[in-house]
Amino acid sequence: VALVTGTVFALKTVAPVLSLGVLYIFAVLPVAVFYGLGYALGVSIASMLTFNFFFLPPVHTLALTDSENWVALAVYLGTAVVVSELAALARRRAHAAAEADALRRSDTVKTALLHAVSHDLQSPLTAIRAAGDGLASSSLELDDADRAELLETIRVETARLERLVANLLDLSRLEAGAALPKQDLWPVDELVSRALEALGPDAARIAVELDDDLPLVRVDAAQLERVLVNVLENALRLSSPTDPVTLVGTSGGDDVSIRISDRGPGLDEDEVERIFEPFEHGRGPGHGTGLGLAIARGFAEANGGRLSAEARSGSGAAFVLTLEPAAARPTVFG
Amino acid sequence: MSGQRVLVVDDEPQILRALTTNLRGAGYEVDTAATGEAALAAAAMRPPDAVILDLVLPDRSGTEVCRELRTWSSAPVLVLSVVGDEPEKVAALDAGADDYVEKPSASTSCSPGFGLFFGGRPTRASPCSRSGSSSSISTSAPSPWVAVPCR
Helix, strand or coil: CHHHHHHHHHHCCCCCHHHHHHHHHHHHHHHHHHHCHHHHHHHHHHHHHHHHHHHCCCCCCCCCCCHHHHHHHHHHHHHHHHHHHHHHHHHHHHHHHHHHHHHHHHHHHHHHHHHHHHHHHHHHHHHHHHHHHHHHCCCCCCCHHHHHHHHHHHHHHHHHHHHHHHHHHHHHHHHCCCCCCCCEEECHHHHHHHHHHHHHHHHHHEEEEECCCCCCEEECHHHHHHHHHHHHHHHHHHCCCCCCEEEEEEEECCEEEEEEECCCCCCCCCHHHHCCCCCCCCCCCCCCCCCHHHHHHHHHHHCCCEEEEECCCCCCCEEEEEECECCCCCCCCC | CCCCEEEEECCCHHHHHHHHHHHHHCCCEEEEECCHHHHHHHHHHCCCCEEEEECCCCCCCHHHHHHHHHCCCCCCEEEEEECCCHHHHHHHHHCCCCEEEEECCCCCCCCCCHHHHCCCCCCCCCCCCCCCCHHHCCCCCCCCHHHCCCC
16 A cells, blocks of 8 residues: 555656556555455555545545545445455455366376276186186086186185285375384395295296395384385286396495396386376286385385385386395394 | 187286186187287287187287288187276277177176187077076087187
8 A cells, every 4th residue: 555655646746646546456456366355445445545645635634525536436445345356256266276176186086096996906806707617617628737727817816806905905004194114123035035925926037136144124024025025016017927027135335225127118217206106007018006116115115215216218127125224233033 | 629719818817827728628729819919920820710809918909909900810809808998899899809798707798709718619699698607698509609700
């Protein structure tokens, strides 16, 4: 209001004072936009009184002698109110639009979840159903080896479904902040063994090299197993069955690092972070849940570690899990 | 035993394994492929009497494979698709596929291709039944579904 008053003083020699009153709108407008109608009305009245006091005869009083001045002031005030209301309305609309946008985004995430889950459920279910129907059919001529094959399919795919369900639960716990690690001292080779065991027959494709002098790490073993299993599963799925997946454990500096490399399609620069987002599917064969790496990173970080990917397009991907060595090195595990 | 050759194309190893075992148990010879390229190569090497084709393959879509196959083969193609992927199904049928079966109920679908997965003598003219029981599908037709040329 003071700024506008100064401007009116400066301009009153070149323009009729009455028409300069409209400049007070520039005091009202930003207040209306940023602080709402209540403050804008206050500024409108302050503007009217200031204009009246300094510029309308008799000056330096709040009295008015000319009825035209009254009408002009009423018009200014009305204009200020209408502009305030319009600005406030625009703000409300922008707010509503932002809320609608957030809802739409949330719907997109839910749709992506449903699509990913339904797709990832259907593959194992198809295999289980086909195998079960085959075993139940009286019209097929199956020998013992065939039956064993079908039973193995059911076993493998049931385990896969269990992992999918576990991943979904893990993700919901991580997102709810409820995945508190139960940390204990563990040797790295023990953690790697647990992960290989959980992977089942596919573990035979993994070449493991661990330094002899790896320090113990303080982690939640179940969560670390999930980190390793998810990264290894990803590597196995993206590699040809004849290509090895390697797991190399080293200690250097202040860290223990476990590096998992494959010879799959690799990652581009723009994928090395994106690949850890939930429902993000990388390139290559097979259909992951798009959850595994998101969960792996979540659990790695919950245990004070880091999980990162390296861009090596064309020559496979490498994932590096970095853990802090436990300060003490007791010999409880022999 | 029909002795006819079926090419099964799916990148899910366990689906491939279960379908292969069932089809062999039903008397078919089975070739398998896990990619579109491998499927086309296998079909060229040993022309199949029928093809079971997953729509989602790592290197190219099942629809593309079907379209290319159709340029030189008239073997019936049964597409495996997931529930809800209607546009893909339509595209596959447009590309020359003869029918589709929805996962996960591939082996109990009402599709005319139903019996192929484990019935000994599936027929293209199979009556559709919602009972879900294999015995409700005619298996006595003289001509197996897989032997019916599509065009």
